[in-house]
Amino acid sequence: MTSAKSSAQLKPMRKGFKLGALPWIGPAIAVIVLLVLYPAYTMIKTSFMNIDETGTSHGFTGLSNYRTLFHNPNLVPVLERTLIWTVSVVFFTVIISLPVAQVLHAKFPGRRLVRYALIVPWAASVVMTSTSWLWILNGYYGVLNRILLSLGLIKDQVQFLGNPTQSFAWLILVAVFVSVPFTTYVILAGLTTVGDDIMEASTVDGASGWQRYKHITFPLLRPALLISMVINLINVFNSFPIIWVMTTGGPGYSTDTTTTLAYKITFRSADIGQSASMATINFAIILVFIALFLKVSRWKEND
Amino acid sequence: MSSTVATLVTKRKRFTGRKVSLMISGWVIGLIFLAPYIEMLITSVKSKSEILAIPTTYAPQHWTWSNYITIWKQLPLAQYLRTSIVVSLSATVLVLLIAVPAAYYVGRNKFRGRTAFLFLVLVTQMFSPTSLIIGIFREVIRFHLVDTWLALILIYAAFNLAFSIWILSSFFASIPIEIEEAAWIDGASRIQALRRVILPVALPGLITAFIFTFISAWNEFVIALTIESSPVHQPITVGLESLIGQYQVQWQYLFAGSLIAIVPVVILFALIEKWLVSGLTAGSVK
Numbered sequence: 001m002t003s004a005k006s007s008a009q010l011k012p013m014r015k016g017f018k019l020g021a022l023p024w025i026g027p028a029i030a031v032i033v034l035l036v037l038y039p040a041y042t043m044i045k046t047s048f049m050n051i052d053e054t055g056t057s058h059g060f061t062g063l064s065n066y067r068t069l070f071h072n073p074n075l076v077p078v079l080e081r082t083l084i085w086t087v088s089v090v091f092f093t094v095i096i097s098l099p100v101a102q103v104l105h106a107k108f109p110g111r112r113l114v115r116y117a118l119i120v121p122w123a124a125s126v127v128m129t130s131t132s133w134l135w136i137l138n139g140y141y142g143v144l145n146r147i148l149l150s151l152g153l154i155k156d157q158v159q160f161l162g163n164p165t166q167s168f169a170w171l172i173l174v175a176v177f178v179s180v181p182f183t184t185y186v187i188l189a190g191l192t193t194v195g196d197d198i199m200e201a202s203t204v205d206g207a208s209g210w211q212r213y214k215h216i217t218f219p220l221l222r223p224a225l226l227i228s229m230v231i232n233l234i235n236v237f238n239s240f241p242i243i244w245v246m247t248t249g250g251p252g253y254s255t256d257t258t259t260t261l262a263y264k265i266t267f268r269s270a271d272i273g274q275s276a277s278m279a280t281i282n283f284a285i286i287l288v289f290i291a292l293f294l295k296v297s298r299w300k301e302n303d
Numbered sequence: 304m305s306s307t308v309a310t311l312v313t314k315r316k317r318f319t320g321r322k323v324s325l326m327i328s329g330w331v332i333g334l335i336f337l338a339p340y341i342e343m344l345i346t347s348v349k350s351k352s353e354i355l356a357i358p359t360t361y362a363p364q365h366w367t368w369s370n371y372i373t374i375w376k377q378l379p380l381a382q383y384l385r386t387s388i389v390v391s392l393s394a395t396v397l398v399l400l401i402a403v404p405a406a407y408y409v410g411r412n413k414f415r416g417r418t419a420f421l422f423l424v425l426v427t428q429m430f431s432p433t434s435l436i437i438g439i440f441r442e443v444i445r446f447h448l449v450d451t452w453l454a455l456i457l458i459y460a461a462f463n464l465a466f467s468i469w470i471l472s473s474f475f476a477s478i479p480i481e482i483e484e485a486a487w488i489d490g491a492s493r494i495q496a497l498r499r500v501i502l503p504v505a506l507p508g509l510i511t512a513f514i515f516t517f518i519s520a521w522n523e524f525v526i527a528l529t530i531e532s533s534p535v536h537q538p539i540t541v542g543l544e545s546l547i548g549q550y551q552v553q554w555q556y557l558f559a560g561s562l563i564a565i566v567p568v569v570i571l572f573a574l575i576e577k578w579l580v581s582g583l584t585a586g587s588v589k
Contacts, residue, residue, distance in 0.1 A: 035461030039438030
């Protein structure tokens with residue numbers, strides 16, 4: 001009924017697309033084209049060019065930047081690590097946010113304060129949060145060492161960021177820490193739409209807590225989960241400050257992801273062409289990531 | 304009778320037991336997420352010598368609040384904060400000015416090119432300014448915007464536009480058209496109806512879009528570091544960077560400065576917390 005009415009309303013709009021839509025969406029298109037797509041185009045073009053340290057162009061060189069990049073022995077390990085990084089951070093973020101949201105959805109004394117506490121890592125700059133973690137994990141002066149020593153869990157001071165595997169695990173932990181608040185809030189928003197009457201009805205039907213969660217709450221949370229996962233995928237993949245502040249991708253390239261590697265090539269080797277090709281590959285990867293994710297999660301099915 | 308009382312009692316017992324365990328897990332969660340900032344606060348009031356104590360102290364032995372005065376004098380923090388406020392606010396206002404009409408139109412109308420437009424928005428969401436830094440820097444040089452506020456305002460606005468359009472358009476779409484039609488019948492123009500009827504209803508969505516853009520602009524680091532070379536134009540995130548020396552970090556000052564940057568945003572965020580869940584709801588349903 002509504003749709004018939006509104007489509008009648010909309011008809012004149014549809015006829016005059018150029019005049020109708022443009023004043024509304026034109027500014028947005030202009031800003032996106034000029035400030036996002038144009039730099040992207042410049043970057044892709046640069047990836048096929050030979051540009052020296054001063055920024056002077058020496059013309060097109062075809063695929064030579066890409067060839068140099070593919071011969072970089074660090075590329076394959078970095079790509080593998082990027083995959084582990086993105087998948088594990090998003091996975092653990094969701095696994096932790098689901099119960100956290102459940103707790104914050106329930107009523108208990110002090111809930112408002114706990115919700116405020118959860119907002120802090122979201123509001124605070126990731127650079128600053130990572131710096132604090134770097135200090136907590138410090139091998140000599142860090143408070144984590146003190147705590148673990150007091151508890152008798154370790155006998156000597158531990159260099160938490162001493163070897164690549166261990167530091168990478170800590171980087172993942174910090175990334176999860178930073179991502180959980182936003183994800184929790186999206187799930188909380190999803191939970192409010194589930195509605196208490198549905199829950200009560202199913203309680204009357206004799207469903208246990210876990211059964212209710214599995215068969216009623218969780219399926220209804222699907223849209224909220226999908227959206228938070230897509231946004232997390234993009235953010236985590238593009239994440240730069242955590243790794244940069246805590247390990248600068250090092251030692252060597254041992255904790256780099258493609259994002260920090262691209263930055264390193266830009267500002268350390270000053271090879272603009274090569275770093276542009278890294279950034280271009282980076283974008284191709286995130287496109288594939290998202291496309292795969294949407295396909296696997298069958299995004300459209302629910303529409 | 305007595306059996307009813309018994310069930311009532313066990314029910315209440317179970318209920319309070321559940322409540323207590325909820326409360327404890329809630330508080331533990333809160334504490335975990337505050338921990339790095341509590342450590343920041345503790346470190347920021349330690350003296351220089353205490354910072355380098357092994358093993359470290361849990362609480363400062365001597366509360367050196369003067370660290371805050373020292374850092375305020377040592378760095379032009381007020382100036383950095385002014386830049387952060389001007390840039391973040393301008394970028395946010397710009398985003399809303401551009402996103403509201405676009406989101407409203409997309410949320411309300413079917414038109415040719417709608418899918419293409421939404422696809423464009425989705426693709427924008429996938430770019431981060433950090434990954435496009437080469438392209439952005441070359442463009443900024445080309446338009447002579449190096450070391451200006453305007454460059455940051457434009458870039459932050461552009462990269463936050465997608466999220467705002469997306470969340471606002473699902474919000475507008477969820478508002479029944481009848482509300483608006485009633486306003487039209489009363490003789491309001493489309494713009495008037497948008498301003499007086501739709502925007503107030505969409506307030507949670509607007510606030511959510513506002514806070515997302517503001518926070519991301521306030522906390523951005525890499526682009527500001529690359530573009531802004533003079534302290535007058537540097538936001539606080541970049542300004543504090545000077546405390547991280549190559550060999551020695553002045554942790555107490557770094558964290559005092561960081562907290563000065565973090566606290567206003569947390570307060571702002573806490574003020575709108577109650578709107579946040581409803582603001583995200585429309586986006587999470589659609």
